Amino acid sequence: MNKRRITSKELAKLAGVSSATISRAFSPDSRIGSATRDRILSVAREHGYQPNAIARSLNNQRSRLVALVVNAIGNPCEAEEQQLLVHRLQARQLLPIILCCADHDDRLQLMRLASTYQVDHVVVFSDMVSMQDAVDIFHTTKPIIVSFEPLENENVSNIRIDGSAAADEIIEKIVKDGKKRFAYLSGTKSSWIDKLRRKWFADALAKRGLAIEAEAFGDYTYDSGFKEAVLLLHRSKVDAIICGNDVMAIGARDAARRMLGKNTPDDIAIVGQDGIAMAAWDCNDLTTLSLDHVAFIDAVVDLIERHDADLPGPHSITLTCNARWGSTA
Amino acid sequence: MNKRRITSKELAKLAGVSSATISRAFSPDSRIGSATRDRILSVAREHGYQPNAIARSLNNQRSRLVALVVNAIGNPCEAEEQQLLVHRLQARQLLPIILCCADHDDRLQLMRLASTYQVDHVVVFSDMVSMQDAVDIFHTTKPIIVSFEPLENENVSNIRIDGSAAADEIIEKIVKDGKKRFAYLSGTKSSWIDKLRRKWFADALAKRGLAIEAEAFGDYTYDSGFKEAVLLLHRSKVDAIICGNDVMAIGARDAARRMLGKNTPDDIAIVGQDGIAMAAWDCNDLTTLSLDHVAFIDAVVDLIERHDADLPGPHSITLTCNARWGSTA
DNA sequence: TCTGTTTGTGTAATCGTGTACACAATCATG
DNA sequence: CATGATTGTGTACACGATTACACAAACAGA
CATH class of the missing domain: 1.10.260.40 (lambda repressor-like DNA-binding domains)
Structure with missing residues (x-):
């Protein structure tokens, strides 16, 4: 012992x-x-x-550690992807180190700490860190960085997400159902991905001579979805709310039903984004702009493997989203 | 660059x-x-x-890495605790390595891999690995192991959970409401923690001259809760289902409502366990045997800190659960 | 049999730090 | 001013593996 x-x-x-x-x-x-x-x-x-892997790492200059920069672990929108990615990494004898940005006061400090562990790769899920910061911190240790946010840099590979077609489909249906006044409930005030998502819907509306009439900002949680939806519905007469993610959409749906007696999809249309498993549960049955999680993680793993095998240059992969229909819109 | x-x-x-x-x-x-x-x-x-943290670790024999052995990342019952724990660890300059057991074919192999990284501590959330295995694998690297499962070993600290009083409260209420025939929907067939939880409720029933009449086994997921509840309600006339966790309880509630037209709490009582945030959402409003997550993680961190400071011996902490009332029972 | 290749093993250097030890310089104290 | 404590720095080794190099033995082909 x-x-x-x-x-x-x-x-x-x-x-x-x-x-x-x-x-x-x-x-x-x-x-x-x-x-x-x-x-x-x-x-x-x-x-x-x-x-001893530590000694071995020191010698080969390869730690077989991968830093996963995420917002939060509990947050279902990322959790499913994290789960999948971790599984894939483990199958390749790579160990994930989690960097949880959500409630950490000094995210840069945290990333610097991880960078001292000579991680071989970095995957940035979080939209709370600027990509430039990530590059600055990790470039000294040479790993490749996989990220949502496009950044022209020889060390950064990107996964681009295109949801414009799916957003168009969804708006098409909602408009056909007679809805006219749209609100957008963002997940953050400043995130790059949030702005992109918003644009998909804004463009689809513009195409039909409509626009986002009201706007609110939450923080990707159920509670914020609930609260912001109440405020939104009190101050404007919207009949459709597009939400930054599924969890907020569920909150908004509950708020509309409970606080204002409005039901989906007749009184109000509610749309989520992400396509998390929970959205398909019978009690939620959410219409959502969904990303294929498996394809997404396949892409991440593909980039990592390419880099692990010392293949040249960073790459960019684009994935398209699709509409997943529920009874909320 | x-x-x-x-x-x-x-x-x-x-x-x-x-x-x-x-x-x-x-x-x-x-x-x-x-x-x-x-x-x-x-x-x-x-x-x-x-x-370079790798070189430093090799030299001081301290990696400042902590292995977190979990079932799954996406699973909300653990996710909230994981999130909290990761946050606390990061604040102490400790980095978490996630070992995700759920879908990994060779869990022991995975743990052995992690052990070669000379982790300073190991926290076992998962009930899918035998504690004895964990000790066998990690004892060569001296870290302390924090775990649910009590095991007499100088290297293992335990967090014991006692939900008997809360289970008694819940059963008391359900029985008072007129329910008589109880089913228990387990999360696993073999897990230690699952048996313990079941016993809390079985004892509370026995005290009132009742017993668990029907039984089913899921895998802690919504889908399994849904499916098993359907089967359960078709083959026996129970009017209360105690579920192994909240997610299955939500599945069971949906199944009862959708497939058999039975509503909570009038037609059937449904109880969850864990007390995850989602259980309190308006659309769920679950009655659940809840653990104080903050207290739980406080205890884990306390044990880790004690060990980090080289204080003597493993310790054991007991936490009690409490009932959280919703409209499902 | 002689030469050239292949195979298996040991020696020693290396990876990037931390730290015990040695030593010079500075400081305090009487 | 002499002496001892304190402070600041360099030298050298340890941490536990990997690997280039050297070398002996075995083996091949003529």
Whole structure:
């Protein structure tokens, strides 16, 4: 119990070889007698020896650590993607370090801390950090950065999301249903992705001679969706609310029903964004502009693998969203 | 761009000192002239130098990494606690490595991988790994393990959860409302925590001359809650379902309403467990046996800090749950 | 048999820090 | 002013692996 881990040198003594041979026994393709290897692996198992990844990282300049910069873990919009990505990383023997930006006072400090661990890759989900900051902090440690936000930089790969067609489809249907006055409920005041999403819908409305009449700002949570929807519906006569994400949409739907007695889709149309699993639950049944999470994470993993294999240059992948129909619009 | 990180030796040359002095400049309390330190820090900032945490870890035998063994990231029951814990760890300059067990074929392999990174602490949320396995794998690297499951071991601290009183309260109310036939919908077939939770309710029923009449097994997801509830309600005439977690409870509630036209709480009582934020949403309004997440994570952090400061021995903390009332029971 | 290749292993340097030890310079104290 | 404590810095080694290089043994082909 509680005994210190055995080192390769100690194991070498036990197996009657040099520490170099120990190392070779654990490197798949290296010149070593198969008899020796078997003996070493057996002795290693017996003593619970495993090569120290920290020492190994120091030597090869590869940590096999990946920093995941996220807003929050609990937030379902990201959680499903995080889950998927973590799974994929683990299958490739890469370990994720989570950097949770939501309630951390000094996000840059946090990223600097992670950068000292020589992470091999960085994936930025969060829209709370400026991409330029991420590059500045991590460029000294050479990892590639995968991010939503397009940034021309030789170290940054991007996943671009295009939801304009899906937004157009959704607006088409809502307008056909007779709705005329639209509100947009943003998730943040300053996020790049939020502005992009808003533009998809604004463009679709403009095409039909309509516009976003009212606007509100929440923080991607149910409570903020609920609260802002109440305020919105009290101060303006909108009959459709496009929300920055699904969770806020659920909050807005509840607010309309509970506080103003308005039901979807007859009295008011409500649209979410993300396409989280919960949106499809029977009690929610949300109409939402949905991103294919699997395709999204496939793209991220693809970029990471490309970089892991030292293939040249950063890349850019564009994914399109699609409409997922529920009973709220 | 993309230039290799500067090392302490290179910085030493630039600042006209030895690499040892560089190291001292970054160690808060070490003998160094304040003028020298200021100069070094300034040159360091200029060149983007930060001490390499990997090398430092190798040297001090402290990685400041914490392994978080969880079932899934997306699962809301854990997500809130994870979020809180990650926040606390980050505030202490500890970085979390996530080990996601849910869909990983070889959990032990995964834990072994993490153990090679010499993590300082391990927190086991998941009930999918046997505690004994965790101890076997991590004991060679000396970290303390914080876990739900009580295990007598000098390296394991426990957080025990007691929900018996709250379960009694809840059963009391449901029985008073006239319900007589109870079903229990488990989250897993084999989990230790699931059996414990079930026992709280079974005991409360036994006290009143009642028992769990029907039983089903899901996997903590909405879909499984929905599906199992349908089967359960078709094969037996229960009028109350206690669910292994909140998400399944929401699924069960939807199933009862949608597939059998039974509403809560009049036709059927439905109870969740965990007390996740979503349970309190207006559209759910779940009665649930709730754990105080903040207190829980406080306890975890307390144990970690104690161990981080090299205070003696593992400890055990017991927390009690309380009933949170909604309109489903 | 002689030479040239292949195979298996050990030696020693390296990765980037932290720190024990040594030593010079500065300071306090009588 | 002499002496001892304190302060600031450099030198050298340790942390635990990987790997270039060297070298002996085994083996191939003529």
